[in-house]
Structures are given as structure tokens and as C-alpha cells.
Amino acid sequence: MSPEWDRIIAAARRAQATADGPWCGYIYDLEILRKHVSRLVATLPANCDLFYAIKANSDYPILDTLAPLVAGFEIASGGELAWVRTCFPHLPVIFGGPGKTDAELDQALKASLEYIHVESMGELMRLGLLARQHDLSQAILLRINLPLGQAHDVPLAMGGRATPFGIDAALLPECLQLLESFPELRLEGVHFHLMSGQLDAAVHLGLLEHYFRTLEGWERTHGLSVRHVNVGGGIGVNYRNPGQPFDWPGFTDGLHELIDRMDLSKWRIRFEIGRYLTASCGAYAMEVLDIKRCFGRTFVVGRGGTHHFRTPYAQGHSHPFFVLPIDRWSRPYPRLAANDEPVTVVGQLCTPKDVLATDISVDQVRLGDLLIFTLAGAYAWHISHHDFLRHPHPEQIFLSIQECLNVAAE
Ligand SMILES: Cc1ncc(COP(=O)(O)O)c(C=O)c1O
Incomplete structure (x- = not known):
């Protein structure tokens, strides 16, 4: 020990x-937390940011330890938003998650969040109308659900199949068309969080490469101009065999290589990790x-x-x-x-x-x-x-x- x-x-x-x-x-043990997360941040490529998905553990001492280390917090409810804004009024916040109410969207618009991650066409329309009503402009990412191969079977699948999370990639053209009627909403990128519990670093890297290639394809076919790619969280913790944790050094080495090989320095790549930071x-x-x-x-x-x-x-x-x-x-x-x-x-x-x-x-x-x-x-x-x-x-x-x-x- x-x-x-x-x-x-x-x-x-x-x-x-x-x-x-x-x-x-x-x-x-907040020192274990500080050391662990400092190491993770130090090994990410220069165009990557680490956000903490506070749903994993939103206790104040945990957030207070993480606030100076991470680029910001990812929240998924009005309650989390109020909590984070009370405790850390100036920290960058991004807001994802399904089933956002009008009141939550309203609260988010007024809180000057960095991004709202839009989960559906209906949410896009409601957010656009609320922004118009308040004469506000809001930067957004579209959360997209993509088809995936079998290699990506994990305990908690949020995408790659029929789930309530994100917008079906097949609806992207329709979604972009709808967005044209809401100049109040500025599309700055795409958000993917298709799974949690990934223990295999090589498979996770393959998933990110799939996201990047898909997005490059959309830039060509749909004329998307993207600044941010949010690749979600999902890095697993090996509860069954704690001696064999996710290979973070191997993952970040591979990510550096992937970013160079695909010349991805044009994008900011954002992670919003929960479990792997605080478990x-x-x-x-x-x-x-x-x-x-x-x-x-x-x-x-x-x-x-x-x-x-x-x-x-x-x-x-x-x-x-x-x-x-x-x-x-x-x-x-x-x-x-x-x-x-x-x-x-x-x-x-x-x-x-x-x-x-x-x-x-x-x-x-x-x-x-x-x-x-x-x-x-x-x-x-x-x-x-x-x-x-x-x-x-x-x-x-x-x-x-x-x-x-x-x-x-x-
Ligand atoms: C949209 C989104 N982002 C990030 C996370 C954090 O995932 P994890 O704790 O697996 O890193 C979740 C977890 O459910 C999520 O739904």
C-alpha cells in the first residue's frame, strides 16, 4: 500500500x-486527486483541454481542488449550473445532457456559458427561440450520435446505437438547415460522448480517430467550419482488475501522434471526463x-x-x-x-x-x-x-x- x-x-x-x-x-484524499489530475493535464497535447464532468462527484472540496487544474467544468442540469456558478463564478462552464427544460436553457443563456451542447432538433429550436426572446447570442456544439463498429462495445453505451443521447448523424443536414433560421445560435463545433467505461486505450484512440475523420468529412460535404471538437469522457476505471488500469500514457502518446498525422492543430480538442478523474x-x-x-x-x-x-x-x-x-x-x-x-x-x-x-x-x-x-x-x-x-x-x-x-x- x-x-x-x-x-x-x-x-x-x-x-x-x-x-x-x-x-x-x-x-x-485531495492530494491524490491533485497529483493525478495534474499528471493527466501535463501529458495532453497542446491543443487539448481537460474539463471535469462534475456529475461524477460535485462535492465542493473536490471541485475546489480541480478548479485550478482543469480548463472548466461540464454540467448537466440547472442544479449543477447554480452550484458551480455560486462556488466558481468565473470558471468556464459547458452544459450538456438530455431533457433540458426551458427554465434550464433560460438560466444557461443568462449565465454566459461557454457552450451549450444541443441534444436534439427540438432543443435547438427551443434554445433559438429563447435566445431571440432575450436578444442574446449563444455559442453551441451539436451533440451527435454516430454508427460505431463492434470494437466499441463497453458497459455504458450512450451512442453507436438507438439511445436518447445526441442527434442522429443522419439528421445533420436537416439540423444545419434548422440552424440557419436561428442566427442567435453560433455553431462552433461538434460534441461526441458515445460511451463510458472504456478500458482499452488503443480502442479509445481508434474511436477518437473515427470522430475526427467523420468531422473532416462533414467539413467537406456540409461546409461545416468547426473550431471545437468535444470528444466527451468515457475513460474507464478497472474495478474488476485494478492492477490493469487504462493506459493513459499510451493513450496520450497515441493522441500526440494522431494529431500530428491528421494535422489537427486547427481544432481545439476538448475532453470532459468524470470517472477517471475522481474515482x-x-x-x-x-x-x-x-x-x-x-x-x-x-x-x-x-x-x-x-x-x-x-x-x-x-x-x-x-x-x-x-x-x-x-x-x-x-x-x-x-x-x-x-x-x-x-x-x-x-x-x-x-x-x-x-x-x-x-x-x-x-x-x-x-x-x-x-x-x-x-x-x-x-x-x-x-x-x-x-x-x-x-x-x-x-x-x-x-x-x-x-x-x-x-x-x-x-
Ligand atoms: C455528456 C457526458 N459527458 C461526459 C460524461 C462523463 O463520462 P465519464 O464519467 O465516463 O468520463 C458523461 C457521463 O455520463 C456524459 O453523459
Whole structure:
């Protein structure tokens, strides 16, 4: 375990030792986040910008750590827009996502956003009419859904097939025609976000090349003049095999080469990544409440569950975790344990779906030990159904950069 994990472990031990009852919580290490994202930004080609898709985790300390590092934030609702504008009034913001209401479009027009990503012909028309009504002009990108080959099968497909996201590429001529009736809207580029969860850097690079070639074709056939290409997010986190992460260095080397080979310095290429930026800085910790055997399977029941940490259920995997042994034990009953056997980790909910990991071998786990789930900083607390069963919410601990540097210096 790296020294960075020592900080998270120490914080979990401290929090549990001082808790009133069985403890669970999220711990985020902002120094891990700062280092990781600084490295990503430093390796991108000069004409590329990294935006953070805040849907992955929009907690203030996370955004505050990222704000000086990234080119801006990508938001997907009026709520996210209000939050970002309150906390970071001057940061560039781009607004995507389906089903924008008139009120949200109105709010966006008045907030001087850098770009609104238009998701449909209907949205284009509503945005144009609202801009006219307010006598405002707005720069937009069109979000396009394209046919893709089989090589691009991933867990979360947002395009390449029938989905509610973006405008079918076949409708582009019609869409451009509609746009001519709205001089208030300035088309400055195209947006693609066709998938999430991509673990193969070469396949992802191939996808980007497909976007670029398609766009060059449209420049020729439709006379499009594009300044920006938004290639979305979608870089995966390898929950099933954390030792084999997405090959970011290989990806960025390939991207430099692709940009040179296709002479793409004419465009600004924008990424709006969520999961890959914040997943690794967070952990979810649960105290073991019960250990029981049923029909040949050993269940470890933790404080909390998928109502706090829905990621494993949402992604359909056994989430990686380790057991943090807690030696203190003062309860007046025997300390149950599972030794050298596969365990299934569940939470406190009354549903068989409340499973975080299935049949994972552990050396030992006892009542009162902590289970630390890694890679829990993205699409974790923020996608969970917090109030199902009205259990207490987990503690939220943010290890500040200064705190982390002090520990490192000790
Ligand atoms: C339009 C859009 N952009 C960016 C993202 C971020 O994707 P990821 O977290 O996979 O990088 C999403 C995620 O759903 C999205 O819908």
C-alpha cells in the first residue's frame, strides 16, 4: 500500500475509534486527486483541454481542488449550473445532457456559458427561440450520435446505437438547415460522448480517430467550419482488475501522434471526463456488523450498503476492497470471524440486491473490522439512493492537501 493509502487508513481508524456506534464513511484524499489530475493535464497535447464532468462527484472540496487544474467544468442540469456558478463564478462552464427544460436553457443563456451542447432538433429550436426572446447570442456544439463498429462495445453505451443521447448523424443536414433560421445560435463545433467505461486505450484512440475523420468529412460535404471538437469522457476505471488500469500514457502518446498525422492543430480538442478523474481519490469504509453462513455461502454484513455506495450494483461488478483489522474489541459477546474463505459483502438493506462484492477470498475478517472499498470517488455517493430505509448517512471526510503534506513530512 502506498503512503497515500496510509493517510486514508489512518483517517478511517481515527473516525471509527471516535464514532458513537458502528461506523461507515467516505474518505477522499485531495492530494491524490491533485497529483493525478495534474499528471493527466501535463501529458495532453497542446491543443487539448481537460474539463471535469462534475456529475461524477460535485462535492465542493473536490471541485475546489480541480478548479485550478482543469480548463472548466461540464454540467448537466440547472442544479449543477447554480452550484458551480455560486462556488466558481468565473470558471468556464459547458452544459450538456438530455431533457433540458426551458427554465434550464433560460438560466444557461443568462449565465454566459461557454457552450451549450444541443441534444436534439427540438432543443435547438427551443434554445433559438429563447435566445431571440432575450436578444442574446449563444455559442453551441451539436451533440451527435454516430454508427460505431463492434470494437466499441463497453458497459455504458450512450451512442453507436438507438439511445436518447445526441442527434442522429443522419439528421445533420436537416439540423444545419434548422440552424440557419436561428442566427442567435453560433455553431462552433461538434460534441461526441458515445460511451463510458472504456478500458482499452488503443480502442479509445481508434474511436477518437473515427470522430475526427467523420468531422473532416462533414467539413467537406456540409461546409461545416468547426473550431471545437468535444470528444466527451468515457475513460474507464478497472474495478474488476485494478492492477490493469487504462493506459493513459499510451493513450496520450497515441493522441500526440494522431494529431500530428491528421494535422489537427486547427481544432481545439476538448475532453470532459468524470470517472477517471475522481474515482481513485475516494474510499468507502464499512464496519463489519455481522458474519453469517447460509446455504454454503459466508456473508459479511457491513454498516451502510448500496444506498451509500451504488457503484458495484450500477456497474455489475464485485467492488475491490481490503480488510483493515481493528484490534480493539470490547463487546460482551464472542467476536465472530471468517478465516481463509470466500465472503460476500452485503449492506443493511432489505433487498438481495444490496451486494458490494461476491465470493471474494479473505485471510480473515472479524466483527468490528473495517472493509475499505477503493476506487470510490466517482459515481458513488452521488448516484446512490441515500434515504432508502432512512439509515444514517455515512460520514464524509476530505483529507485536505495541507493535511496530506504534513503527514508526508512526518
Ligand atoms: C455528456 C457526458 N459527458 C461526459 C460524461 C462523463 O463520462 P465519464 O464519467 O465516463 O468520463 C458523461 C457521463 O455520463 C456524459 O453523459
